[in-house]
Amino acid sequence: MKRIVLVVLLFIGFNSAIAQDRFIDPVDIESIENKVNSFISFMTEEELDFLIDYSNHNSAMAEFWDNDSFNPYGYNPLKKPFKLTFADTVYTSPILINKVITSRYGWRNRRPHKGIDIDLVTGDTVRSLLDGKVRYVKYHSGHGKTVVVRHSNGLELVYAHLSEQLVKPNDLVRKGDIIGKGGVTGNARGSHLHLETIYKGNHINPEYxxxxxxxxxxxxxTIWVSDKWMTPYLHSSKRQSTIDIATSLEEANAVKANTLRTHIIRKGDSLYGIARKYGVTVAALCKANKIKSTKILKPGQRLIIGL
Structure with a gap:
């Protein structure tokens, strides 16, 4: 069945080249069929699966496919929770050295940090975590030199701050393939890989x-994604959140994003007053925010109450 699907897809591709002709010679059709059959006769079942997964036959690949836009979906709030499925059980590390996370998904310096930062040295090779198709290869404001790879389930991985991009738009990549070299381009302090996980224009905590x-x-x-894992201010960029995976709709519905877990500092606030208001200790506030009890609070900053 898979071979039949691929034959049809390739046949359509060949046929489009002569679609302007009002009459198609049956000999041409037979020639196309022979070329297609010859092409796939050397392919393994795994290779056939790969080509089908990353063809327009897969709606997740065809939807909003745009090589020029970092986020072709625009503002696209999803109904949550939603489900992601994975055929693999492991991914390939994006770097060859041990992974050291220097900043996590979460609230950072009054702003959301929508990915994770992995330490590397400029020039280190960066590899694709999963099989996929390259959708975007450009310099993007803030991200610097960027590669975006879409995977067969619709999830996109963003590899940012690269010094070199070694793939082209629409390239097919296998997990472990080199897609670029690490660097410090864009809005980056020190060389690192900034990695984001995005589904239909919506960021998800990569560590989830x-x-x-x-x-x-x-x-x-099977991973069900709820608001909790798509809301940066519920997490701290300075420490890993407790990860509890929802593998069913029922489990995901039981997860409620608690909007009272942060506090925006106002003039006159003190750690003692905030701790008393939320029924926590000053020590707990300091631990959650990686600050000292003597820290001067500035209006507008957001404090994490607890995760």
Whole structure:
């Protein structure tokens, strides 16, 4: 069946080249069929699956495919929770050295940090975590030299602050393929890989999907994503949140994003007063925000109450 699907797809591709002719010679059709059959006869079942997954036959690949826009979906709030599925159980580390996360998804310096930063040296090779198709290769404001790879389930991975981009738009990549070299382009302080996970224009905490420990595990074959894992101010960029994977709709619905977990500092606020207001200790506030009890609070800053 998969071979039939691929034959049809390739046939359509060849046929489009002569679609302007009002009459198609049956000999031409037979020639196209022979070329297609010859092409796929040397392919393994895995290779056939790969080509089908990353063809327009897969609606997740065809939807809003745009090589010029970093986010072709624009403002696209999704109904949550939603489900992501993965065929693989492990990913390939984007770098060859041990992964050291220097900044996490979450609230950072009054702003949302929508990915994770992985330490590297400028010039280190950066590899694709999963099989995919390159959608975007450009210099993007803030991100610097960027590569965006879309995967067969619709998830996109953003590789930013690169010094070199070694792939082209529409390239097919296998997990572990080199897609660029690490650097410090864009709005970056020190060389690192900034990695984002985006689904239909919406950022997800990468650590909810991928375990960045030494085993390179994808956390589950089925992951339900709720608001909690798409809301940066519920997380601290300075420490890892407690990860509880929802593998069913029921589990995901039980997860409620608690909007009272942060506090915007106002004039006259003190750590003692804030702690008393939310029923926590000053020590807990300091630990959650990686600050000292003597820190001077500035109006407009956001404090994490607890995760």
């Amino acid at each position: 999907i991928f375990d960045f420990g030494k085993n390179n595990n994808i956390r589950s074959s």
